[in-house]
Amino acid sequence: xxxxxxxxxxxxxxxxxxxxxxxxxxAQAKISTADARIKHAKQVEEIEQRVGAxxxxxxxxxxxxxxxxxxxxxxxxxxxxxxxVAIRNAAAKFxx
Numbered sequence: 208x209x210x211x212x213x214x215x216x217x218x219x220x221x222x223x224x225x226x227x228x229x230x231x232x233x234a235q236a237k238i239s240t241a242d243a244r245i246k247h248a249k250q251v252e253e254i255e256q257r258v259g260a261x262x263x264x265x266x267x268x269x270x271x272x273x274x275x276x277x278x279x280x281x282x283x284x285x286x287x288x289x290x291x292v293a294i295r296n297a298a299a300k301f302x303x
Contacts, residue, residue, distance in 0.1 A: 211276045218265055218283060222258065228294055229254050235301055250297035257290035
């Protein structure tokens with residue numbers, strides 16, 4: 208298996224975990240009070256956008272040639288980092 212494929216699989220696995228966390232946040236928002244639901248909706252929307260951006264970067268990386276994928280790796284890392292921060296922020300707000 209190539210380094211590119213191994214890296215892609217790693218990010219895909221992390222993305223699956225992020226999506227599971229997103230589903231958990233959505234479930235928590237559903238059982239919250241109306242005020243909390245409004246507050247949490249913003250967090251959920253941000254995570255959904257970040258998941259979409261990360262998926263797009265990962266798709267771009269997957270379609271890149273073996274020679275070019277390293278150049279796209281930074282974009283994937285940046286998107287993943289932003290998603291991770293959004294999840295941590297949401298987790299903190301859901302605990303409040």
